[in-house]
Every structure is written in structure tokens, then in C-alpha cells.
Amino acid sequence: MINPKIEKALNEQVEKETYSSHLYLAMASWAETEGLKGVAEWMYAQADEERIHQLKFIKYINERGGKAKISAIKTPPVSFKSVKVVFAEVYKHEQYITASINDLVALCVAEKDYTTNNWLQWFVTEQIEEEASVSDIIDRLKIMGDHNLYMFDRDIMVMRAAAAAANAQGA
Ligand code: OFO
Numbered sequence: 001m002i003n004p005k006i007e008k009a010l011n012e013q014v015e016k017e018t019y020s021s022h023l024y025l026a027m028a029s030w031a032e033t034e035g036l037k038g039v040a041e042w043m044y045a046q047a048d049e050e051r052i053h054q055l056k057f058i059k060y061i062n063e064r065g066g067k068a069k070i071s072a073i074k075t076p077p078v079s080f081k082s083v084k085v086v087f088a089e090v091y092k093h094e095q096y097i098t099a100s101i102n103d104l105v106a107l108c109v110a111e112k113d114y115t116t117n118n119w120l121q122w123f124v125t126e127q128i129e130e131e132a133s134v135s136d137i138i139d140r141l142k143i144m145g146d147h148n149l150y151m152f153d154r155d156i157m158v159m160r161a162a163a164a165a166a167n168a169q170g171a
Pocket of ligand 1: 017020049050053093094097127130
């Protein structure tokens with residue numbers, strides 16, 4: 001049976017992963033209406049990944065004898081100032097999620113829940129990748145500048161397709 005403190009913290013993470021998915025969906029929709037197809041595809045795919053994270057937490061809580069809670073999620077912003085602002089927001093958000101995963105790990109160690117700690121290590125690794133890929137995109141944006149958004153958008157579309165192909169091969 002899962003420790004109630006851990007169950008509560010994992011349920012808070014369900015909420016955070018759900019908000020991540022909502023936020024990226026909002027960014028995808030905004031980019032689509034701005035004609036930025038590459039950014040939109042990247043964000044839609046990212047929203048799907050966050051939904052998988054959300055499900056992983058839900059299923060783990062239930063599997064360990066707890067009860068996953070599905071709560072109302074705050075509305076993400078509808079529009080954004082620029083692509084640069086969007087990716088800066090994504091980076092900030094992922095750093096927040098990384099800190100949250102680290103807090104979960106620390107709680108598991110304090111509560112001697114080594115099973116959940118072990119299970120969480122997948123997310124620890126995932127966060128390294130998430131932060132690195134966004135940081136890479138921010139660097140590209142800096143190099144290309146605002147006047148080269150068309151190129152950037154195509155570039156990010158190619159990046160996403162390559163990542164999807166690599167994932168499909170690994171599956
Ligand atoms: Fe779920 O990793 Fe991003 O937020």
C-alpha cells in the first residue's frame with residue numbers, strides 16, 4: 001500500500017503533467033493560427049508526450065493501491081508575444097517540472113519509499129532530455145534571429161520528424 005504522503009505528492013504531479021499538456025496544446029494552437037506549422041507540430045507532439053506522463057503517474061498510483069485524482073486544470077494562456085517568448089516559457093516550465101520531480105525523489109528517500117524512488121528515475125532521465133531539447137531550440141532561435149522565422153519553422157519540423165522516426169525505431 002502506498003504511503004499517503006507519497007500518494008498526495010504523486011497526485012499533485014498528475015495535475016502538473018496535465019497542465020504541461022494543456023500549456024503545450026495552447027501553444028500548438030497559437031502557433032497553428034500564426035502559420036507556424038513546424039512549431040505547431042512540435043507543440044502538439046509535446047502535448048501528447050505530457051499526456052503519456054500524466055497517464056504513467058495515474059496508473060502507477062492505482063497500481064500501488066492508491067487512488068489517482070483527476071482534477072480541474074487552470075486555463076493556459078491563449079496567445080503569446082513571440083516564438084522566442086513561447087520557448088522561453090517552455091524552458092522555464094520544464095525547469096519547474098524538473099524541480100518538482102526532484103522534490104518527489106527527495107520525499108521518497110525521506111519516507112523510505114525506494115520502490116517509487118526507483119520508478120521515478122525514468123522521469124529524472126526524461127527531464128534531462130526535455131530541458132536539453134528546448135535549450136537546443138532556444139540556441140537555434142538565437143542564431144537564426146526573428147527575421148528567419150520561416151527557416152526556423154522548417155528546421156523544427158525536420159527535427160520533430162527525425163525524433164519521431166527515432167522513437168518509432170526504438171519502439
Ligand atoms: Fe512531463 O515533462 Fe515536460 O512537463
